[in-house]
Amino acid sequence: MKTLFVVNPVAGRGKCLKIWNNIKYHIKFPFDFVFTQAPGEAAEIAAGARNRGFTRVVAVGGDGTICEVGNGLALSDVEMGIIPAGTGNDFIRTIGIPQDPKDALAVLEQGHTQYIDLGRHEKGFFINVAGVGLDAEVARATNEDVKFLSGTPAYIFALITTLIHFSPRKAVVEVDGKTYHRKLWLAAVGNASFYGGGMMICPDALVDDGLLEVCLVNDMSRLEILRFLPRVFSGGHKSHPAFEVFRGKQVKISFEIPTAAHADGDCIGCTPVSFSIMPRALKVIGNNFTHFRG
Template sequence: GNDFAAALQMPPDPVAAVHQIMRGEIQKIDLCRVNQRYFVSSVGVGFDGEVAFHVNQGFRRFRGKAAYLCSVFKTLFSYQSRRIKLNVDGLVMEFNSLLVAVTNSPTYGGGFKINPEALVNDGFFDVCTAQHMRIPEIICCLPLLMPGWHRNLKKVRMLKGRQIILESDRPFYYQLDGEVLTDKTLRFTIFPQALLFKGAKVEPTSADPLAEDVSPRIKEAEALA
């Protein structure tokens, strides 16, 4: 869905994107990791993970929102919520989960504003959690995702954090920047402003958490993992 490119305000036209890269300045972007895998945009667990699974299995001929919506309606009638334990910077909660989305950028799925406040260079993950919903509730929620209005629902909670642990008693599907994987424990770490992108148009954050070289800290974290 080119969501990360949109977060960097890169034009969809390849030629225009090349011109922007050639003429643009270098910007610092957060680097994210879950377990031993790195990502830049989003990880979705639960309903979202199964939606991504169905997109990759049967809806690749569609693009962007069309593929996502087709997969959503397929998943509606097969998904079963599960009990998860979520730890966000020491805040621990357990609930029957519809989905958990941990993102570095505001949109996923081809433009759905799952975490509207997310910034790619603020040094924080943005987390959207949704408790179990019945099918009619999910259907009513879907139109709210595009503008980001779902955050006002009672069963939805928005959080920010740097260290996140998500656990379940049985394996689940999750998507990592569109790649579908399975696990039952996810440990998230963020490396603020550890990546350099030329041509990205991002607003500077008020706090520059990593003006220094971050590579030693990345290597240290990898050694401890």
């Protein structure tokens, strides 16, 4: 098997480079590797690897790197492996990859493969969750403003600061042609369950069911949303009366004023935005797949 490691040296606030410099000495099979130098380059490298005869491409970085590599390999039979080295490391929770890089390498060597769905937006694919509203603003703040923290603390700090100026706003959500009028803090569109460093925002999303899970967080007070959000880490928010779920293949979201949107934590512009599902679009290497049918 011809393997290429795509390493994002700045992922995880720079810890990725240290992880790679350690892990490369433990790789027991032939491989090539390349460092990314700019946002979006991992997708180009992965797409090029397909044409160069690689049968496996391993993303070494965080969810952003994984998403980019997934975009480059989408709709092919090239396998995607993962060595987690990012800030949130959310997708590995879905496919059973350990946080420890050496253990993740063992999964790469011994794990099995599975085809998963990908979410789609106007600029490409997403692997975890896209969203509009508060979560998109938090993602922007985490990436651009919170340089002194990493992991879950970075998301929490960004959330608290964002809550100061963001308020619920009127929205129109369309799911497979059915229209819903709501006043929302956020709308999350999940292919997988997790984002934001372990927040299970779309708790029942399955990455191989051919559907998107559309999760709406309706209007509530700031105090109440501060009570609501910690429950998202365990999935306990499912029972909250302001939480609402729909499922479908085509989703369109509009807000009364232009509102930030993200896909896997990266800004994709402002509303209105549309999303769809691409079934069985990516072949991934994992272990003990937890959010799959059966």
